[in-house]
Amino acid sequence: MSAMKEKNPWQTPVTIIITVIGVIAIVALVTVAVLQNRPLPQKYKYGIVLDAGSSHTALYIYEWPAEKDNNTGRVEQTHSCKVKGPGISSYAHDPLKAGESLRVCMQEAEQRVPGKRHQETPLYLGATAGMRLLNIENSSASDEVLKAVESALQKFPFSYQGARILSGQEEGAFGWVTVNYLDDRLTQGLDTTGALDLGGASTQISFVSEKFDGSESPSNSVTFRLYGNDYNLYTHSFLCYGKDQALRMTLAQQTQSGQASILDPCFNTGYTVMKNYSVLYDSPCVSDRKPQNAPATFNQTGKGNFTECQEVVKSVFNFTHCKYSQCSFNGVFQPLLQGPFGAFSAYYFVMNFLNLTDTSIPLKAVEDKLNSFCSTPWNQIKQQHPDVKVKYLAEYCFSGTYILTLLTEGYKFDQTSYSNIKFIKKIKGSDAGWTLGYMLNLTNMIPAEAPDSPPLPHAGYVSIVTIMAVLLFILFIVSLRPLWPRCSKQPQIV
Numbered sequence: 001m002s003a004m005k006e007k008n009p010w011q012t013p014v015t016i017i018i019t020v021i022g023v024i025a026i027v028a029l030v031t032v033a034v035l036q037n038r039p040l041p042q043k044y045k046y047g048i049v050l051d052a053g054s055s056h057t058a059l060y061i062y063e064w065p066a067e068k069d070n071n072t073g074r075v076e077q078t079h080s081c082k083v084k085g086p087g088i089s090s091y092a093h094d095p096l097k098a099g100e101s102l103r104v105c106m107q108e109a110e111q112r113v114p115g116k117r118h119q120e121t122p123l124y125l126g127a128t129a130g131m132r133l134l135n136i137e138n139s140s141a142s143d144e145v146l147k148a149v150e151s152a153l154q155k156f157p158f159s160y161q162g163a164r165i166l167s168g169q170e171e172g173a174f175g176w177v178t179v180n181y182l183d184d185r186l187t188q189g190l191d192t193t194g195a196l197d198l199g200g201a202s203t204q205i206s207f208v209s210e211k212f213d214g215s216e217s218p219s220n221s222v223t224f225r226l227y228g229n230d231y232n233l234y235t236h237s238f239l240c241y242g243k244d245q246a247l248r249m250t251l252a253q254q255t256q257s258g259q260a261s262i263l264d265p266c267f268n269t270g271y272t273v274m275k276n277y278s279v280l281y282d283s284p285c286v287s288d289r290k291p292q293n294a295p296a297t298f299n300q301t302g303k304g305n306f307t308e309c310q311e312v313v314k315s316v317f318n319f320t321h322c323k324y325s326q327c328s329f330n331g332v333f334q335p336l337l338q339g340p341f342g343a344f345s346a347y348y349f350v351m352n353f354l355n356l357t358d359t360s361i362p363l364k365a366v367e368d369k370l371n372s373f374c375s376t377p378w379n380q381i382k383q384q385h386p387d388v389k390v391k392y393l394a395e396y397c398f399s400g401t402y403i404l405t406l407l408t409e410g411y412k413f414d415q416t417s418y419s420n421i422k423f424i425k426k427i428k429g430s431d432a433g434w435t436l437g438y439m440l441n442l443t444n445m446i447p448a449e450a451p452d453s454p455p456l457p458h459a460g461y462v463s464i465v466t467i468m469a470v471l472l473f474i475l476f477i478v479s480l481r482p483l484w485p486r487c488s489k490q491p492q493i494v
């Protein structure tokens with residue numbers, strides 16, 4: 001009997017050895033590529049900023065991946081804490097209490113930031129319009145308050161970087177940086193979003209306008225080079241035009257004759273409260289208008305009339321003089337409004353409460369809504385909103401009217417540009433406000449030039465290495481062809 005046997009060239013010792021070595025080499029190469037590029041367990045760094053506002057202080061903790069200090073690494077807000085009590089400027093008569101008031105939030109920060117990071121975590125305190133006003137009124141008192149908060153903050157294990165009063169321009173510009181950083185507009189060099197910030201004692205408007213090169217009003221110009229792009233930002237901060245000080249100004253307007261009672265159109269009918277003349281006029285925004293021989297107190301009674309309220313509110317703006325090509329109000333230059341705007345802080349609190357965050361509705365509908373809210377009796381308002389703080393609730397008619405007037409009469413938003421405003425509280429989990437922009441700036445976390453990035457992402461790199469390894473191996477096997485054992489075309493008959 002004859003057996004037929006075909007000799008398989010792949011079973012020769014040489015090719016088997018080559019194949020095994022090749023497979024080991026590929027596995028080793030790919031393993032090294034994957035392991036070498038595997039993201040290391042994430043380590044985080046932290047930064048703490050205290051926003052010492054006129055109405056209250058808030059603490060924010062930010063976190064970012066440790067290896068991405070100075071490039072596009074995302075900085076995120078991981079925690080916020082609202083300090084109990086009023087803003088630090090209210091402690092002018094007892095500065096130590098200003099420092100003490102921060103303790104609870106600072107202890108929270110100690111818990112939130114991992115212990116081994118405490119010493120390297122920068123801690124900043126920035127004070128805004130409340131302290132600006134106190135500084136105007138009594139600079140030594142504002143120094144004392146800053147000293148007291150400084151010594152309180154230095155007791156904590158963080159890297160204390162100072163407590164200072166921000167200028168209005170800084171507040172506006174850093175608010176703009178925050179909004180555009182969180183929206184990822186800066187790294188990508190996209191058109192930017194303007195920022196509208198309404199605080200208790202000041203309000204800021206900041207935006208980039210093609211028509212603005214800074215030459216007409218250099219004091220409103222801030223230039224930045226961020227991620228390789230140049231920005232010429234228009235920004236202005238109106239001191240006294242935050243919503244609490246604006247309310248004082250409308251009340252001052254209505255109490256000029258030092259009367260014992262006023263009928264206030266900006267408060268709901270049935271609302272009545274006794275106010276103290278010396279408390280009302282205890283602010284540089286109104287102190288020069290304090291009526292002589294006024295009684296100690298006056299009665300403020302609501303009249304609930306939006307149209308009349310708007311008239312009183314308008315009277316706190318001065319539209320008569322403008323030495324520039326165009327102005328917003330009080331003789332302040334403002335270029336043509338451009339682009340979308342994010343409106344935050346009190347803009348959001350108020351418009352959200354009034355269900356007016358939809359800016360696509362006609363301005364007439366906003367007026368109608370305010371008209372109807374203002375004319376609702378106070379008792380009914382209270383019944384409808386039992387959980388809302390009475391102080392906030394009582395002021396919503398005024399606040400809504402003030403916001404609409406500031407935007408349309410003050411900044412000249414019309415139907416079209418109004419629809420470009422978005423009322424926002426947070427962007428991707430971080431509060432809109434100046435604090436994040438301030439910290440990014442002070443920690444040099446926004447580079448002037450775009451950082452170099454690896455030409456390929458990790459997955460692309462690993463795939464290419466794998467494909468190249470397989471191809472090389474095939475090439476290698478093919479190049480060894482002369483060593484392959486010959487196989488005859490005819491089956492051998494043994």
Ligand SMILES: Nc1nc2c(ncn2[C@@H]2O[C@H](COP(=O)(O)OP(=O)(O)OP(=O)(O)O)[C@@H](O)[C@H]2O)c(=O)[nH]1
Nearest residue numbers: 053054055056128129199200201202345346349392
């Ligand atoms: N309705 C409502 N108002 C709020 C709330 N929180 C703060 N406000 C008010 O909104 C206004 C602005 O508040 P903030 O943005 O904290 O302003 P601020 O930092 O104290 O003030 P500036 O120093 O002028 O920046 C103030 O009149 C606050 O009393 C809230 O939760 N609801």
